[in-house]
Amino acid sequence: MTRTEFANLDPRIPVVAVDVAIFTVRGGELKVLLVKVKKRPYAGLWAFPGGIIRSDESLEQAAYRELAEKTGWRNVYLEQLYTFGDVERDRTRRAISTVYFALVNAEGLTLKTTEKYAGIEWFPVKKLPRLAYDHAGVIRYGVKRLRWKLEYSNVVWSLLPKTFTLTELQSAYEAILSKKLDKRNFRKKILSLKLLAPTGKMKRWGAHRPAELYRFKTRKPVIVKVL
Amino acid sequence: MTRTEFANLDPRIPVVAVDVAIFTVRGGELKVLLVKVKKRPYAGLWAFPGGIIRSDESLEQAAYRELAEKTGWRNVYLEQLYTFGDVERDRTRRAISTVYFALVNAEGLTLKTTEKYAGIEWFPVKKLPRLAYDHAGVIRYGVKRLRWKLEYSNVVWSLLPKTFTLTELQSAYEAILSKKLDKRNFRKKILSLKLLAPTGKMKRWGAHRPAELYRFKTRKPVIVKVL
DNA sequence: ATAAGTTTGTGTAGAAAATACACTAACCGT
DNA sequence: ACGGTTAGTGTATTTTCTACACAAACTTAT
Numbered sequence: 001m002t003r004t005e006f007a008n009l010d011p012r013i014p015v016v017a018v019d020v021a022i023f024t025v026r027g028g029e030l031k032v033l034l035v036k037v038k039k040r041p042y043a044g045l046w047a048f049p050g051g052i053i054r055s056d057e058s059l060e061q062a063a064y065r066e067l068a069e070k071t072g073w074r075n076v077y078l079e080q081l082y083t084f085g086d087v088e089r090d091r092t093r094r095a096i097s098t099v100y101f102a103l104v105n106a107e108g109l110t111l112k113t114t115e116k117y118a119g120i121e122w123f124p125v126k127k128l129p130r131l132a133y134d135h136a137g138v139i140r141y142g143v144k145r146l147r148w149k150l151e152y153s154n155v156v157w158s159l160l161p162k163t164f165t166l167t168e169l170q171s172a173y174e175a176i177l178s179k180k181l182d183k184r185n186f187r188k189k190i191l192s193l194k195l196l197a198p199t200g201k202m203k204r205w206g207a208h209r210p211a212e213l214y215r216f217k218t219r220k221p222v223i224v225k226v227l
Numbered sequence: 228m229t230r231t232e233f234a235n236l237d238p239r240i241p242v243v244a245v246d247v248a249i250f251t252v253r254g255g256e257l258k259v260l261l262v263k264v265k266k267r268p269y270a271g272l273w274a275f276p277g278g279i280i281r282s283d284e285s286l287e288q289a290a291y292r293e294l295a296e297k298t299g300w301r302n303v304y305l306e307q308l309y310t311f312g313d314v315e316r317d318r319t320r321r322a323i324s325t326v327y328f329a330l331v332n333a334e335g336l337t338l339k340t341t342e343k344y345a346g347i348e349w350f351p352v353k354k355l356p357r358l359a360y361d362h363a364g365v366i367r368y369g370v371k372r373l374r375w376k377l378e379y380s381n382v383v384w385s386l387l388p389k390t391f392t393l394t395e396l397q398s399a400y401e402a403i404l405s406k407k408l409d410k411r412n413f414r415k416k417i418l419s420l421k422l423l424a425p426t427g428k429m430k431r432w433g434a435h436r437p438a439e440l441y442r443f444k445t446r447k448p449v450i451v452k453v454l
Numbered sequence: 455a456t457a458a459g460t461t462t463g464t465g466t467a468g469a470a471a472a473t474a475c476a477c478t479a480a481c482c483g484t
Numbered sequence: 485a486c487g488g489t490t491a492g493t494g495t496a497t498t499t500t501c502t503a504c505a506c507a508a509a510c511t512t513a514t
Contacts, residue, residue, distance in 0.1 A: 013240065014243045014280070016241045016243065016312075016323050053241070053312070058312045059311075060312065062312075080310060083286065083310040083325050084286075085280070085286025085287065085325065094282065096243050096286070096323060096325075098310050098312065098323075165462085166462085167462075182502075183462090183463085183464095184463085184464070184465080185502065185503085187463080187464085188465095188501095189501090204510075205461095206461070206511075207459065207460060207461090207510065207511030208459075208460040208461040208462075208509070208510055208511070209461055209462045209510050210461090210509070210510065211461075211462055211463090212462085212463090392491085393491085393492090394491075409473075409474070410491090411492085411493070411494080412472075412474085414493085415472095415493095416472085431482095432490095433481085433482075433490075434483055434487095434488065434489060435480075435482070435488075435489040435490040435491075436480035436481050436482095436491045437480075437481065437490090438490075438491055438492090439491085439492090456514085457512105457513090457514085458513085458514095459510105459511085459512085459513100460510085462508075462509075463508075463509095464505105464506090465504105465506105466503105466504095467504095468502085469500100469501080469502075470499100470501070470502085471498100471499080471500070471501085472498080472499070472500080473498070473499085474495105474496090474497080474498095475495095475496095475497105476493105476494100477492105477494105478491100478492085479490100479491075479493095480491075480492095481488105481489090481490090482487105482489090483486105483488090484486090484487085484488105
């Protein structure tokens with residue numbers, strides 16, 4: 001890492017960084033992954049994982065790298081969210097920071113921490129700790145974007161295992177929108193979008209009727225609504 | 228300008244630039260403002276006006292500055308669109324470029340050209356010239372975003388004069404969506420959003436019934452649809 | 455074997471929103 | 485006063501959204 005960071009010491013020359021807002025649904029809640037900052041002046045506050053881009057990678061590649069370093073995931077949904085240009089990342093040098101937005105399925109995932117940070121943790125978007133920079137605003141913006149996407153795209157696949165029941169899918173929607181949905185209406189709507197296909201297999205897991213497993217027909221981003 | 232550009236000569240250190248995709252509606256068409264590039268290797272191609280940010284301004288300030296330099300406008304709708312990180316702006320240095328998206332009312336506007344460019348012109352988004360970088364993709368993305376905004380916000384105010392008739396408003400919508408709308412349904416819908424207020428004044432301009440002039444109740448961005 | 459418990463899966467009626475469609479009102483110029 | 489032109493309005497139909505309750509399928513305990 002140090003090897004590829006530039007010897008950019010002129011404080012007027014902007015440093016280019018990439019941050020990743022990684023979202024997941026866990027325990028019925030929408031959560032975001034944050035790291036505890038070690039360096040002053042934000043030491044002790046929480047922030048998105050991220051870092052300065054390398055000379056040989058694009059912004060997107062840098063975002064994927066951060067994601068892989070922290071979660072081990074590669075095949076997830078990632079999109080650019082916003083670029084901050086007036087942030088003084090550490091109050092001494094000008095910084096430009098592009099925030100990416102990722103959706104991961106966190107079941108069975110063990111977080112990889114590094115000595116760079118004092119901690120790494122999932123936080124419910126409704127109960128955030130004190131955040132460094134203006135990351136709280138970014139999270140609100142990201143949640144808004146996610147809710148929009150939910151309505152008219154298939155990006156939720158990234159939050160779920162390969163196959164899932166309609167009830168599981170509905171729970172993910174409910175966590176993200178933070179409201180209860182009607183079971184029959186949800187199914188009618190989601191199936192009418194033609195994004196799902198039944199697998200023919202069943203999920204059995206308790207003393208009750210088993211549930212049909214579905215999968216997304218494609219994991220390429222699809223926009224449903226046409227203008 | 229030269230004064231404030233950095234003596235950043237290490238080609239691995241990224242240069243931070245801001246571009247502005249300025250849209251307007253003119254002659255019933257949605258148009259975008261482009262400048263003709265002078266410098267190699269893109270000489271002769273068209274691109275968004277833009278430039279390297281100064282050390283004392285935020286990204287947004289830089290975008291406003293570009294906008295004012297090219298059009299003289301200040302009080303318009305401006306929002307961030309996308310940041311490009313893998314562009315090699317002139318194939319010799321790494322560049323990060325954030326594109327902003329502006330909506331202006333171009334009636335009676337004379338474009339201010341500078342010696343930096345070989346030309347400046349409005350182009351219909353449907354008949355674009357050969358573009359430098361991947362700006363064609365950015366325009367498509369911007370148009371998409373604009374169409375979305377149209378459905379659920381009041382940002383069109385930025386394309387229109389302070390007061391306007393419903394027919395003029397409808398024409399702007401038709402130009403942007405590039406389809407005809409039903410007059411009665413359009414009026415019903417747009418008035419139900421409660422974003423407009425009648426001024427009580429009339430526009431008279433031909434041998435026919437005069438039209439009521441409306442204005443937007445507010446020019447602050449309003450999002451109509453709630454999730 | 456059957457009854458108790460639990461989750462899956464399904465239809466319909468009413469309300470709200472979107473669409474399709476045509477004529478009168480108001481003005482100017484002659 | 486009439487011809488030409490754009491502004492302004494209502495209603496019926498279709499589509500989409502919402503609210504709502506019970507039978508089906510399975511496991512476990514008896």
